[in-house]
Amino acid sequence: MLSLKDPSSISYFKDITALLKALRTFTPQSNLFHIHKHEEVPETHSAETQIFRSDTFSASFLIEGAAEYKIGLQEYTMQEGSFYFMSPRHLRYYKKTKPWKGFVFLFSTEFIRQFSTTDIYTEYPFFEIDANVQLQLNATQVTQLNELLTELLQIYQSHEKDKIPLLYHYVSIVLLLSKKWHREQHPTVTNNTKKESISKAFYDLLEKHFFDIATQKAEYIFTVADFAEHVHISANYLSNTLKKETGKTASQIIKQRTILEAKSLLKSTELTVSEVAYFLKFQDSSYFSKYFKSATKLSPSEFRDGK
Known part of the structure; x- marks a missing residue:
């Protein structure tokens, strides 16, 4: 783990340009989409990062x-044949241990929303915060993915004016294939559809709110009443609707999401328990510890130590 003295030292990059600049790689054509080969990055590229979060989706493929x-x-x-995914919900850190050959592509939420209103986390569960994000591909899959990403890179580097729809088409094929492979390798993962508009509005707002917390834009964790006010219904009606559709009340879902964020910080950083509590807007670290233990049966320290 990396040593961090305070929660604000977790770097945040608002778009593709900011992230690639920090990694000292390339200047993208836009903040909608970018792709490059690992082996073509400049020698100034960072071989090891600090803990960071970025408002981007990315997928990286290692051929070598x-x-x-x-x-x-x-x-x-990650090793030869690994294909792995990252999203705005993930804290990230990597250390290159052998020279890379392969591809990485990045895209924004806006890139997808130009062509689809489908929730990306619902459609592609490997982008979720608690998902297993790694695929280990066989020789046939490696060849298939290599061909698709080679074509995707060629389109990206072309001078066609209307190439964004083509890029989206290829990205969709790659993600749909990945969804199939992910289901085969991680069959216990289920896709929890949130069909009702109230539930979808709540979950969308929940993730936006926790992203604001992660980037230090929110002053406190919303209560059920806060979420209900934002979707223009009563707190009781919101909880009853969610209970019918998910089996959990609004307060249970909020707590579950808070615990996920706490687990991510405890596993990915060396923030103290008090600093994690502060980061998540708890005024009292002892209350945070009780809150965490009531959900996990472990104290934050025990969870971090793998007990």
Whole structure:
């Protein structure tokens, strides 16, 4: 883990340009989409990062090479044939351990929303904060993905004026294939659809709110009443609706999401328990510890130590 003296030292990059500049790689054509080959990055590229979060989605494919990663709640060893995913919900860190060959592409929420209103986390669960984000591809899959990403890069580097729809088409194919492979490799993962508009509005607002917390834009964690006010219904009606559709009340879902964020910070950083509590807007670290233990049966320190 990296030593961090205070929560604000977790770097945040608002778009693709800011992230690639910090990593000392390339200047993207826009903040909608970017792709490059790992082996073509400048020598100034960072071989090891600090803990960071970015308001971008990305997928990285290693044909050769290796790296140690922390993404969300888990640690990974990436190797030849690894294909892995990151989203704005993930804290991220990596250390390159062998030279890389392959591809990485990044895209924004706006890139997807130009063509689809589908919730990306619902459609592609490997972008979720608690998902297993790693695929280990066989030889046939490696060849198939390599061909798709080679074509995607060629389109990106072309001078066609209307190439954004083509880029989206290829990205969609890659993500749909990845969804199939992810289901095969991680069959216990289920896709929890949130069909009703109230539930969708709540979940969308929940994730936006926690992103604001993660980037230090929110002053406190919303209560059920706060969420209900934002979706223009009563707190009781919101909880009853969610209970019918998900089996959990609004307060239970908020607590579950808070615990996920706490777990991510405890596993991905060396923030003290008090600093994690402060980061998540708890005024009292002892109350945070009780709150955490009531949900996990472990204290924050015990969870961090893997007990």
